[in-house]
Amino acid sequence: MTTWLDLPADHPYGVDNLPYGVFSTADRTPRVGVRIGDWVLDAGAAAELGGMESGEVWLQPSLNAFLAEGRDAWTAGRAWLVEQLTNEARRDSIEPHLVPLDQVRMHLPFEVADYVDFYAGEHHATNVGKIFRPDGDALTPNWKHLPIGYHGRSGTVVVSGTDIVRPQGQRKAPSEPAPTFGPSIRLDIEAELGFVVGGATALGEPVGVAEAADHLFGVTLLNDWSARDIQAWEYVPLGPFLGKSFATSVSPWVVTLDALEAARVPLPGQDPQPLPYLRGDERSVFGLDIHYEVVINGTVVARPEYRDMYWSPTQMLAHLTVNGASLRNGDLFASGTISGPQKETRGSLLELTWNGTEPLSLDDGTTRGFLEDGDVVTLRAWAPGPGGSRVGLDEVTGTIQPARQR
Incomplete structure (x- = not known):
């Protein structure tokens, strides 16, 4: 799959990957982010703007709320992210929520239960x-x-x-x-x-x-x-x-x-x-x-x-x-x-x-x-x-x- 972002075809963090983490910036409290290339997508903010109600779990300071949703939600969330990052028509709404990787602080991505x-x-x-x-x-x-x-x-x-x-x-x-x-x-x-x-x-x-x-x-x-x-x-x-x-x-x-x-x-x-x-x-x-x-x-x-x-x-x-x-x-x-x-x-x-x-x-x-x-x-x-x-x-x-x- 290819993205509208200017990424090399062999980038290890292309749309085939899309790992989840928790990040913060000077003006954003810790929340779920998704890495794409050398950028972090503020997943919750993007989902909120896009009318994706279930994306509220991505506004949390850990992945635990998303983990609780189970396999169907994980699959649906990934499919939504892929659509946003590969469909040129989504670019204008998604691009403002991309933060350069070198401007974020990464946190423990989930609260460890056991x-x-x-x-x-x-x-x-x-x-x-x-x-x-x-x-x-x-x-x-x-x-x-x-x-x-x-x-x-x-x-x-x-x-x-x-x-x-x-x-x-x-x-x-x-x-x-x-x-x-x-x-x-x-x-x-x-x-x-x-x-x-x-x-x-x-x-x-x-x-x-x-x-x-x-x-x-x-x-x-x-x-x-x-x-x-x-x-x-x-x-x-x-x-x-x-x-x-x-x-x-x-x-x-x-x-x-x-x-x-x-x-x-x-x-x-x-x-x-x-x-x-x-x-x-x-x-x-x-x-x-x-x-x-x-x-x-x-x-x-x-x-x-x-x-x-x-x-x-x-x-x-x-x-x-x-x-x-x-x-x-x-x-x-x-x-x-x-x-x-x-x-x-x-x-x-x-x-x-x-x-x-x-x-x-x-x-x-x-x-x-x-x-x-x-x-x-x-x-x-x-x-x-x-x-x-x-x-x-x-x-x-x-x-x-x-x-x-x-």
């Missing part, structure tokens, strides 16, 4: 198992039977650009007789994909694999910051806690599942076959062909591929609700670290440096086992769109600040 982080990458799980359990099996016996996850802290999900303060906690190296307390010295990143959920459900009503995509509004890039030394000491027997809960960064733009239609690919294969509640056809169980770059201080250190992930997002959501747990508008769940079979496709420093024993070399001549204060970490990604186009997933960035002493 946050769950999964562990859906087989290569990552295998590497972590080898590092943390060198004398045992790399994968736990349950790993290929269910999407493993943990319930995170929604209040510490932050938008890209938010500084990350180095966490403190208990640490204990295997050679030490007792734990000590202090700033993490093994601060890490995890390149993940976040899934934004809408269409709330009632307590006690599971969502099946076949219906799960109807609740998947879109995706964000997600960095699950991890304090590996704190994590290693605390995670037995209940799993991640303080080593994860201090911060999770997401990109400001939510790319809709509809915009990723051309990026759907089969899963790499599941063996053994999962239990019936996790099974589906090619339409309901799928992977996504999303290409990542992990950048530290300007150096690309890894290029993970999301298509390597073992579990489908629909299986993750079905498992999340199979016990009757309800969905809320603004729920967020993450994929777990995206890693592939080659070293250069590993999505965490834990794997890239093999727990710090094989430091990375950066372009400035320094090396890293784990993150240092002042380091700037950026994740960026894109997916194939229709007709050979590219769908940009923006980026998520954070700068490490020193621990705060009390």
Whole structure:
């Protein structure tokens, strides 16, 4: 599709994309915007002028009201936006509501209701198992039977650009007789994909694999910051806690599942076959062909591929609700670290440096086992769109600040 805006045909934010975010300017309070090229469309103002009553949800300071409308409204809203941006007759009414991207401030795009982080990458799980359990099996016996996850802290999900303060906690190296307390010295990143959920459900009503995509509004890039030394000491027997809960960064733009239609690919294969509640056809169980770059201080250190992930997002959501747990508008769940079979496709420093024993070399001549204060970490990604186009997933960035002493 082409737009009346003067955009290159290969622009990653053309009408095939149209991601949603929340923006503000000097004279506009936070509200929903839609990115087109290097502009942000004030969607609510445009809809109000165009007589689209349902567009009132776009005048809100988060996407939650729109998420509550459900799949039919999401599809209709996207169709309306495409019509406005491709029909020359709409230009005069839409153009006044376009704001240059460099003149807006981006905010957290939705109020996070609940946050769950999964562990859906087989290569990552295998590497972590080898590092943390060198004398045992790399994968736990349950790993290929269910999407493993943990319930995170929604209040510490932050938008890209938010500084990350180095966490403190208990640490204990295997050679030490007792734990000590202090700033993490093994601060890490995890390149993940976040899934934004809408269409709330009632307590006690599971969502099946076949219906799960109807609740998947879109995706964000997600960095699950991890304090590996704190994590290693605390995670037995209940799993991640303080080593994860201090911060999770997401990109400001939510790319809709509809915009990723051309990026759907089969899963790499599941063996053994999962239990019936996790099974589906090619339409309901799928992977996504999303290409990542992990950048530290300007150096690309890894290029993970999301298509390597073992579990489908629909299986993750079905498992999340199979016990009757309800969905809320603004729920967020993450994929777990995206890693592939080659070293250069590993999505965490834990794997890239093999727990710090094989430091990375950066372009400035320094090396890293784990993150240092002042380091700037950026994740960026894109997916194939229709007709050979590219769908940009923006980026998520954070700068490490020193621990705060009390």
